[in-house]
Amino acid sequence: MTRCRNCGDNWNVRATLKRYTTSTPGMPCPSCGEVQYLSREYRERSMLVTLLIPLLMLIPAFFNIPVVAMAILFVAAFTAIAIIHLATIELADEQETWRQRLYE
Numbered sequence: 892m893t894r895c896r897n898c899g900d901n902w903n904v905r906a907t908l909k910r911y912t913t914s915t916p917g918m919p920c921p922s923c924g925e926v927q928y929l930s931r932e933y934r935e936r937s938m939l940v941t942l943l944i945p946l947l948m949l950i951p952a953f954f955n956i957p958v959v960a961m962a963i964l965f966v967a968a969f970t971a972i973a974i975i976h977l978a979t980i981e982l983a984d985e986q987e988t989w990r991q992r993l994y995e
């Protein structure tokens with residue numbers, strides 16, 4: 892569940908989907924209006940999961956798999972990755988930059 896760091900309310904599926912599909916860094920919480928950002932930990936995790944896609948593209952190079960089977964595999968993989976992203980969204984009160992990590 893996506894939980895607001897300010898008021899603690901769980902975001903509904905619609906708000907979570909909107910957060911996932913928009914590219915703006917901040918989005919106001921539907922309950923309290925405080926702008927929430929994706930946490931740095933979430934962005935790091937989602938990037939690692941996304942890196943699985945190039946690995947999938949290597950499969951046809953090693954195995955003789957029909958194109959239709961590969962298409963089904965890709966659609967299933969993209970769906971699974973989107974579900975993992977949506978299920979693990981974590982919010983932060985402020986925009987956590989990559990640079991902050993260097994000073995921790």
Ligand SMILES: [Zn+2]
Binds near residue numbers: 896
């Ligand atoms: Zn809130």
